Amino acid sequence: MTAETAKETEKLWELITRARVVLWDFDGPICRLFAGHTAARVAVELVEWLEGRGLHSLLTKTERQSLDPQVVLRAVDRRHPGSDLVAELEERLTQEEVRAAASAMPTAYADPLIRTWKATGSRLAIATNNSPRAARAYLESRGLVTCFTPHIYGRTQDLHRLKPDPHCLNRALSAMGAAPAAALMIGDSPSDFDAAQEARVPFLGYARNERKAKLLREGGAEHVVGSLEPLLMMLRE
Known part of the structure; x- marks a missing residue:
């Protein structure tokens, strides 16, 4: 083990052992939500649904071609915030995410890591831009929902509160009575990191x-792992 690797391992150990509350992003660290039900197809269907209602001009060419349903949803919300159109579009995306949860691919080592972390006495929460209904459906299918209940915080119809806004992280911390410094956020995107920074929560990518x-x-993340296995091994030690 090189000196640099040893130093990184020590920092990882400190992050893990200091955390009394672990805030998990959902799609990425826990599973690949759209592994068998592609996000690109969902995005295309949302665009087609808008076009079928004569709303083609609501999206720029780049937004129509983004192949990310969250991009489509946010774009419409920026132009018609709080509208019935946004509410209906969000519900359609939620239904697709719940459907995708049935074929989502578990992230390697996530299930045992979650159970082990819970068993050590840490409290766990979900802080995601996906629908909480989709997160709950997936966790129930894996027998993991009791590790998080009732702390599953996801997308609401206040779409301006999605990460990188720290709203869902702050909701979790407030509900659990936890100080930011005693928590750890695990996420897989720069927006997760930005939300953690804003909430003053240590971050592990x-x-x-x-x-x-x-x-x-x-995006600024200092600590990034390519596998959850090292975390599991450290907790088991």
């Missing part, structure tokens, strides 16, 4: 590939 790792590091 999870990246399933080098592209995501690069985005996290360029």
